[in-house]
Amino acid sequence: MDPLIRVSGLRFRYPDGTEALKGVDFELFPGETVILLGANGSGKTTFALHLNGLLEGEGQIRVCGLPMDKISLPEIRRRVGMVFQDADEQLFMPTVMEDVTYGPLNLGVEPAEAMRLAREALEQTGMSAAHAKAPYHLSAGEKRRVAIAGVLAMRPDILILDEPTTSLDPPGQRDLVDLLTALPQSKIVTTHDIAFARAIGTRAVFFEKGSIAALGTVGDIASRFGWEPLPRG
Amino acid sequence: MEEWARRDSPLHRRDARVKMILLLVFLVWIGTARPAQPEAYAAYASILLVAALASRLPLLSLLWRAALVLPFAATFALLSWMAGDAERAASLVLKSSFSAFAVLLVVATTPMPALLAAVESLAAPKMLVMVVQFLYRYLFVLSEKAQHMWMAAQCRGGIRRASAGGAIAVLFASSHARAEGIHRAMLARGFAGHMPLIRPSSLHWLDISFLATGILVLSLGRWLWIL
Amino acid sequence: MHIPDGFLATPVWAALDLAAIPAVGLIARRSQAGLEDARAPLLGVMGAFVFAAQMINFPVGVGTSGHLVGGTLLACTLGPSAAVVVMTAILAVQALVFQDGGLLALGANVMNMAVAGVLAGYLPFHYWGQGPWRRAAIFLGGVLSVLVSAFLTLAQLRISGIPMPSAVLGLSMALFLVSALVEGAVTLAVFGALEKMNPGWVRKPAGAISRLRGALAAGALLMASLGALVASGLPDGLESAAAKLGIHERAWNLFETPLLDYELQFAEPVWMRKVAAGLVGLAIIYLLCAALSRWLLRRRSP
Numbered sequence: 060m061d062p063l064i065r066v067s068g069l070r071f072r073y074p075d076g077t078e079a080l081k082g083v084d085f086e087l088f089p090g091e092t093v094i095l096l097g098a099n100g101s102g103k104t105t106f107a108l109h110l111n112g113l114l115e116g117e118g119q120i121r122v123c124g125l126p127m128d129k130i131s132l133p134e135i136r137r138r139v140g141m142v143f144q145d146a147d148e149q150l151f152m153p154t155v156m157e158d159v160t161y162g163p164l165n166l167g168v169e170p171a172e173a174m175r176l177a178r179e180a181l182e183q184t185g186m187s188a189a190h191a192k193a194p195y196h197l198s199a200g201e202k203r204r205v206a207i208a209g210v211l212a213m214r215p216d217i218l219i220l221d222e223p224t225t226s227l228d229p230p231g232q233r234d235l236v237d238l239l240t241a242l243p244q245s246k247i248v249t250t251h252d253i254a255f256a257r258a259i260g261t262r263a264v265f266f267e268k269g270s271i272a273a274l275g276t277v278g279d280i281a282s283r284f285g286w287e288p289l290p291r292g
Numbered sequence: 293m294e295e296w297a298r299r300d301s302p303l304h305r306r307d308a309r310v311k312m313i314l315l316l317v318f319l320v321w322i323g324t325a326r327p328a329q330p331e332a333y334a335a336y337a338s339i340l341l342v343a344a345l346a347s348r349l350p351l352l353s354l355l356w357r358a359a360l361v362l363p364f365a366a367t368f369a370l371l372s373w374m375a376g377d378a379e380r381a382a383s384l385v386l387k388s389s390f391s392a393f394a395v396l397l398v399v400a401t402t403p404m405p406a407l408l409a410a411v412e413s414l415a416a417p418k419m420l421v422m423v424v425q426f427l428y429r430y431l432f433v434l435s436e437k438a439q440h441m442w443m444a445a446q447c448r449g450g451i452r453r454a455s456a457g458g459a460i461a462v463l464f465a466s467s468h469a470r471a472e473g474i475h476r477a478m479l480a481r482g483f484a485g486h487m488p489l490i491r492p493s494s495l496h497w498l499d500i501s502f503l504a505t506g507i508l509v510l511s512l513g514r515w516l517w518i519l
Numbered sequence: 520m521h522i523p524d525g526f527l528a529t530p531v532w533a534a535l536d537l538a539a540i541p542a543v544g545l546i547a548r549r550s551q552a553g554l555e556d557a558r559a560p561l562l563g564v565m566g567a568f569v570f571a572a573q574m575i576n577f578p579v580g581v582g583t584s585g586h587l588v589g590g591t592l593l594a595c596t597l598g599p600s601a602a603v604v605v606m607t608a609i610l611a612v613q614a615l616v617f618q619d620g621g622l623l624a625l626g627a628n629v630m631n632m633a634v635a636g637v638l639a640g641y642l643p644f645h646y647w648g649q650g651p652w653r654r655a656a657i658f659l660g661g662v663l664s665v666l667v668s669a670f671l672t673l674a675q676l677r678i679s680g681i682p683m684p685s686a687v688l689g690l691s692m693a694l695f696l697v698s699a700l701v702e703g704a705v706t707l708a709v710f711g712a713l714e715k716m717n718p719g720w721v722r723k724p725a726g727a728i729s730r731l732r733g734a735l736a737a738g739a740l741l742m743a744s745l746g747a748l749v750a751s752g753l754p755d756g757l758e759s760a761a762a763k764l765g766i767h768e769r770a771w772n773l774f775e776t777p778l779l780d781y782e783l784q785f786a787e788p789v790w791m792r793k794v795a796a797g798l799v800g801l802a803i804i805y806l807l808c809a810a811l812s813r814w815l816l817r818r819r820s821p
Contacts (some may be wrong), residue, residue, distance in 0.1 A: 130378035151404035162481035164488030375682035387525025426563020438571035467568035506801025
């Protein structure tokens, strides 16, 4: 089976000189949910941003067989749905409906069709009732769902979620687990929350100082690197 | 205000473009009214009252918000009055508060996105409308942040001049970072240089008749020398 | 100080609305600078930033405090045309959502605060922003932006016939001077902190270092707005000039529409002449300053 994403030898240096990625090799196969673990600043988010062409480093990236270049970039951005950590930054349109239709309209979809895709995506995420609301009035969990809907409306093959449990309460986290496991797309998820990672992850990679230090199951990696949650007291 | 705009009433249901046009006509009428004419002001007041009742919003809260112009108006009214021009004093207070009330009624019965779409379709520069849209979207997000910074400073003994400069600079930095984040999120969903807009829907016959009636009433009033 | 509706005389708000619409439209196009819509989020968020920054009070001393207006700060970081757009957006939101400033008077408020205020705030930085006078230029920019907006606002109110005894005028000008100095100080403080955090945020001024040109331009702007204020109250000397140019005759025809015919009674000749006189006064001051600066420059670079 061909991988959906194949990355080899990816290097990236920020303009201020910090070397954020030092040769990363990575593959994502259909149906997988890969958890990216690692300390703050280890390069997880930088890596994730490359998969959508938002950052450009040295090395090879192929998404669904397409090379990362100017011509295939729009198609790659459609296929790789990126859900950012800060939902307030992702939901920049004035209402939920306009936000969810934003992506399809950018792809040149007719307005009526975009509305249909948006309604479908909102239904999938359980946010149909909120379509006329302003994002500012949503709870953290609802914002996360709408952000996911905004990406789903573009019919992606791959979802990348950056710290999706940030500022969610435990019921919100459980709902998110249910939602993500119900979605058929392959996923890459960065998180510090091991319980969440165990619930959705099929395997994990551990980032350390800009490269992948280990691959394995979530449980293996967590115990090997002391990434287990605090003991219950 | 947001909450008011999302309620339902005959006035809420009218198309935002129609409301904007009528608002402008009404404001021009008031703006060009002669200073001394009690019956004209009574007519304006009754138009506003009818509209306010049709909006089914709490009248007292509306009045209270529109009264925000009064301190400014009253100061100059007092000056005019002291200068022996009582007519002008009255007209300043009435004109400014009536105008503010009219604007408030339209804004309080129209959700901001619809209002902005209407303003855009009435030929305002698209760039400016988009800037207003983003401004409004992040107004409360950033204000909340500023408030938290302010409280954090108060907890540690208040704010000094140098630290206030620093606080605003930090706010600037985080606003800048947020704008970058937004831009990145736009790119991630296929932004290619232009913001897609959902056009406002076509006018309902009720909207057109509302517009026609409004303009007719106002014009007739002016023609008959009442307004 | 935002002018509400009902304060300005019809020709004043109408003329300023008519002037503001193309001005802002043009500047909005310029501020995009070929980037299409990509700058809209930045400008919008920076507008929200100004609102938020205004919640942080600055202790000024003697138990009072002021807050940032923002025009100069925006002009020196985003560039003057972007700053005009942001300030216009702020004024529009203030008028619509916060009932601060009228809708018909929006043109006047935009011309005073977003256009004249931002340009006055940017001018000193444009000319002195790279030299040893940098800090002075930023301070002066803050001061000028508030003063120029305030003078223009007062002038428009006076032209519209709002009585302003000299004591009141003096008092309000003194108050404006204080808030102008506060704006200068706040802008400077924020600037210092910003440059320490990331020098890249502050623009490199495009103008060559020229103290003379800077001083002349800043002086001309201040004089012009002050001149408008003076002319708004003392039109008699210029009355005949305006009449000769036939300005008020044309203005009369403009308002002679059936629905507005009472305007004839309201627009007394004296009153129209005041407007015309103010405009002519402005034009004369501008021409004088322009001629003077051109003459001085020619002498400097033979």
